[in-house]
Amino acid sequence: MILCGTDYLTLVAAMWSAFYMRELIILSLFPRLLSYPLPNYFYYVTPLIFMGFLFYERIYARRLPFWKNIELVFKVCSYSVALIIGVFFVTGIMKDMSRILIALIWVTSFAYLVVTQYALKRLLLYCGLWQKPVVIVGAGKTAELLVKAFEADPGMGYKVAGVIEDHYQERPLAHQYPLWGNFSNIEEAVMRSGVRDVMVAAPGLEREQLLDLVYRIQPHVSNLILVPNLFGIPMANLEAETMANQQALLLRIKNNLARTYNRLFKYTFDIIATILGGLAVLPVMGVTAILIYIDSPGPVFFAHRRVGAKGERFLCYKFRTMVVDAGEKLEQYLEQNPDAAAEWRKDFKLKDDPRITRMGKWLRQTSLDELPQIINVLKGEMSLVGPRPIVEKEIEKYGETIHDYYLVRPGITGYWQVNGRNDVDYETRVQMDSWYVRNWSLWLDMVILMKTFNVVFRKEGAY
Incomplete structure (x- = not known):
């Protein structure tokens, strides 16, 4: 109820803010636009439309x-905004309504609700009011991953109240939280804990054992959640179906990027966002080019042949971050440093690369060296978000997952860049690229773009 009431007040504030933003900002730029008072229904009826969709998406019922x-x-x-526009058109209100105000209502309502x-x-977490106690059945690797997920995202509000495990001596998790019992006395253990939500994270059990646990636990709890060992599989586009007669569960996994219209949709988003963003970064690129030349006279840009979608080769543009004779210097350095040569063969990167200039080191830490790749995006060779563009020698390291790589254009940023960057090993990097392709959605691209700003600002894993 606290969340619901706060959201309603937040939406009223968003309507008020949108109106005064139009009055104070837009009208100061365009004084000929008419000013009018905000109708009262914007403070009462319009927020209720948003609230209806919030309840429909069960935001208050789910963690x-x-x-x-x-x-x-x-x-x-x-x-909500689409429905409001439709209602305004049908009722004739739209002809007297400011389009700018409608757009601002979307912006303020989204920003205010998120914050x-x-x-x-x-x-509420600080006050202990948003914590939902759960008992985890099983204390193995799957349970450990589950606990790590709760710790990484405390906003979900799950608090582990204890575990139920047979082999508790061998399980570190069983020594970290209260042990309520084992599988043989699971009914008594659940009732003794007093917790009404139980998660079964024991994928190693046989089917009959799992069914036995489910049937024994379910009568004593409000919610029973099964956690199968499916970590890492494509899940963003996963749909569950049931076959009641056969008592079977079906999981449908869609590959969105295998569909032509989704790839076209992604490309359209790339072009529009690149044009809008490119105008903003042009001054930055100009200043950066001047600083590069001052620091190390020579070409400002560097073009390197990379592998793109469908295996096609293209020239990937970057600001030059290395000395002009980088190739010769690398060969000499690897010959003289066996450890560096092994590092290069493993990851195709060097943490302490002697070829990098002073300006180049700063550019790599801030990722500004990749700004010229917006040219590749406009040419249709790259995407804003996608797998890291690889060189031909790296194809063999991808193995069978190279087919996932070929399905989409490589990106300026990507899932790897916002989840460890150079701090993860090459095998994990390949898995991340494959996971991104198999889980693609427009929202995933937007999340990665938002996370990129944070990663670049904090210089995580950059060298």
Whole structure:
């Protein structure tokens, strides 16, 4: 109820802010536009439309990860504004309504809801009011991954109240949290814990054992959640179906990027966002080019042949971050340093690369060296978000997953860049590229773009 009431007040504030933003900013730039008072229904009826979609998406009934919650808020705001526009057209109100005001309502409602929901959940957590106790059945690797997920996203509000495990001596997790019992006395253990939500994270059990546990636990709890060992599989586009007669569960996994219209949609988004963003970064690129030349006279740009979609080769543009004779210097350095040669063969990167200039080191730390790749995006050779562009020698390291790589254009940023960057090994990097392709959605691209700003600012894994 606290979240619901706060969201309603937040939406009223968003309507008010949108109106005064138009009055103070837009009208100061375009004084000929007419000013009018905001109708009262914007303070009462319009927020209720947003609230209806929030309830429809069950935002108050589910514990959602941070980015999933933002995705649903994004959808709610989009659906609500679309419905408001439709109602205004049907009722004839739209002819007297400011289009700028409608756009500002979408912006303010989305921004305000995201910020207030996050802040309120943090406040409730601090006060101990947003914690939902759960008992985990099983204390193996799957349970450990589950606990790490709760710790990484405390906004979900799950608090581990204890575990139930047979082999507790061998399980570190069983020594970290209260041990309520084992599988043989699981009914008594659940009732003794007093917790109404149980998660079964024991994928090693045989089917009959798992069914036995489910049937024994379910009568004593409000919610029973099964956690299968499916970590890493494509899940963003996963749909569950049931076959009641056969008592079977079907999981449908869609590969969005295998569909032509989705690739076209992604390309359209890339072009529009690159044109808008490119205008903003042109002054930065100009200043950067001058500084590069001052630091190390020679070509400002560097073009390197990379592998793109469908295996096609293209020239990938970057600001030059190395000395002009980088190739010769690398050969000499690897010959004289066996450890560096082994590092190069493993990852095709050197943490202490002697070829990098002073300006180049700063450019790599801030990722500004990749700004010229917007030219590749406009040429249709790269995407804003995608796998890291590789060289031909790296193809063999991808193995069978190279077919995933060929399915999409490589990106200026990507899933690897915002999840460890150079701090992860090459095998994990390949898995991340494959995971991104198999889980692609427009929202995933937007999340990666938002995370990129944070990673670049903090210089995580950059060298």
